Amino acid sequence: MALMTIPLIIFLFPLAYSPGPGNMFFAANGARFGFKSTLKANIGYHIATFIVTYLLGIGFGVGVSYSPTLMLIIRYVGVLYVVYIAWGLIRAGITKRNQSAKHASFIDGVVLLVLNPKAYIIIALMFSQFQPSTIDPQFYFIIGWISAVFTLNNMIAFFFWTVLGDKIVGLFRDKTKAHILNFILGSMLLVVAAWMAYN
Structure with a gap:
């Protein structure tokens, strides 16, 4: 298992840490x-x-991975969701960490994954390289292990991007700078949405 894990992490590293809907x-x-x-x-x-x-x-999502129509629907619903997030940021005012502002919820996280075509593409690419070739007693364990490594690697990447965002905020406390920060972050998400739409 260790012999597979190291190449898997190397394969996933640039995909997980590059800017995408989740990271942004x-x-x-x-x-x-x-x-x-x-x-x-x-x-x-x-x-x-x-x-x-x-x-x-395990093959349950083969239709999602290979159906052009279904992937197209997921892609554009995901694009709209990211644009919605970006527009909210661009319109936001000064950055204040208070309870009256809406924090991202558990459901927001679930929806972001389900509507994130980059995630489906990466998962399909990963299994095209690392999925076991035969279904034997080890098959489901290996799939679970690959899924766990993928999830953990992705979580570490998100923590990195979140901490980066958290540290940047100290430089943008006044109203004008806060508007600039929100505009930059929102614009980055719009670029991601454009990438999602045209790739």
Whole structure:
């Protein structure tokens, strides 16, 4: 198992740490509300990640992975969701960590994963390289192990982006700078949405 894990992590590293809907979502929320406020959404995202990854790995999600129509629907619903998040950031005012502002919830994390076409593409690519070739007594364990490594690696990447967002916020406390930060983060999400739409 260890012989497979190291190449798997090397394969996943650039995919997990590159800017995408998940990373930018958590960086933006880390900047706006702080690291702790993102934990529920992070847990929701990664519970969904493990479940979806495992189901795709055992073949339940083959239709999602290979149906152009279904993938197209997921892609554009995901694009709209990311644009919605970006627009909310661009319109946001000064960054304040208070309870009156809406924090990302557990459900937000789940929805972000389910509507994230980048996640499906990465999962499909991963299993095209690392899925066991035969179904034997070890098959389901190996799929579970791959899913766990993928989920943990992804969670660490999200923590990195969230902490980065959390640290940046100290530089943007006054109203003008807060608007600049929110505009930058929102614009980054719009770029991600454009990438999702056209790739």
